[in-house]
Amino acid sequence: MDPLEDVLGLLETQSHLSTGLAAGGRWALRFDAPSGVKFNAVRRGRCRLEVDGLPAPVDLAAGDCYLLTRPLRFTLRSDPDATAVDAGPVFEAAADGVARVGTADEVYMIGGRFSFGERAQELLLDGLPPVVHVPAGTEQADAVEWALTAIEQELQHGPPASRLVAEHLAVVMLIHVLRLHLARRPHAVSGWLSGLADPVVARALASMHEAPARSWTVAELAQAGAVSRSTLAARFKETVGQGPLEYLTRWRIELASRQLRESTDTVALIARAVGYGSESALSVAFKRVTGMSPGAYRKQVGAGREAMSGA
Template sequence: MSVQTDPLEDVLTLVGTTSHLSVGLVAGGRWAVSFEPPLGVKFNAVRRGHCVLTVDGVPEPIELAEGDCFLLTQPRAFTLASEVGVRPVPAGPVFAAATDGVARVGAGEDVVFIGGRFGFGERAQGLLLDVLPPVIHVPGRTAEATTVRWALEQIDAELRERPLASTLVTEHLALVMLIHLLRLHLVVARPGETSGWLAGLTDPIVAPALRAVHARPAHAWTVSQLAEVAAVSRSTLAARFKQVVGQGPLEYLTGWRIELAADRLRRGDETVAAIAREVGYGSESTLSNAFKRITGTSPRDYRRWTTV
């Protein structure tokens, strides 16, 4: 039984990922800028020079070289500086004084940044952000980061030249960059740096079962069938899935079905009975019972509260 699908694409689509580029930053000399906890997921890329990133709750500063990117996945205060120990100025006044789309701090143009943020729908915290570390640092001078470098170069060109529809182009390029940053993180992450379904994507036993669930969520999967997809025994899959993802395969299947049902309730006007059939429940009452058990509310109440 061969099944191919992409859980990462499924989740990013479901949580409604958007991007917004901010004013650029140019810095020189001895400088430091402190930022309040951002809304959404903050990203910055060093287009020229090098600096130091410190993040609240992260014990060690992170050295950023030319071409490096970072994602701040949690709303934590952070500081960018020429070196550790420089007293920072708040970012608000610096960016309020920006001209021609560029904010400046310090003396000179030693360091140039592109930055922005990614926004997500209401389910992003539980589905995506909670399974990522607070900071993802991707070095730019590696072979794996080639596409990230390409996206940054294109964004840079769009911002400099401002051709027609440049804002839309840069936002789409930023989403391309986000996907590649997440891919790279999965490749280089150390044990414990990802959790849940995201950790399962790189596990040779769990990943085939995850892809099967996402490819056919309405199928009446059994642990034995998923084990067959993964080419392991039932007991091996059950134990490994629980260890890596933090829940059993059928528990994960139920959770994903409820996420799909919730998405349909938010976005459309299908009947609850029709949604139940689409996500793998034989009746409206069966879906309603599972939905209330997982979310604490009925599908009808959920639709009313989320579409007002």
């Protein structure tokens, strides 16, 4: 299995498209901190993105898109001197799926957000910079542009199930953006994501994700990457921040956690499914990684769901 596909699947990645934005003249909109990961794509014109806490603005042109991976307030504006107004009322007054601000419509943007499961922060978002900017006009950005164009066409023409199709296309766009960011700026990511940018480490990661229950040794993983055991160990530690077998343990615990949340299988069955010979072996590893036993974790998840349903 592909590690990026595995993690996005584990995190139950979903997209939620928002109202489009048309703007012109002098304008500026102030947005509250988003939940999940915010994205916008400039389909016409240009503007500036300013994110609270970041030193430099990001200039956006037609064809550009960005991901905001942290819950930070941000502003979109025509120029540095425009007075910002709250975006909430502007979007509440939207008509025909488009919010309008300013005196013309020189700028048009589409956007939305991605929501994830409970482990997104550690597994994905912490490894990304606060803003992932994908400029247009590069060969590698063609796939992102294709997805954005398809999303815009679905939203504009509105054929049957257009919103569902557009939301699935947005997830496709997210994958292309992450791929492109890894290719363009491999040192701007951390954790397992940075390992995907190293071909040797990436092959070891792919092997572990393909068969997580297998009793891997570092030598076997090194063979998959056609390097020595010491070379793999050093490169894995340098890029991912932990050894390959430590990573394998943590990935197994992630898989076990999902089964504890989503199934009624016994801990013993789950242990065998993720590569542990006994319930006690899984329990020791699970407590070492999460600080609690599998049974306590399952009870905690159940109690949280009951509290939410009763709210």
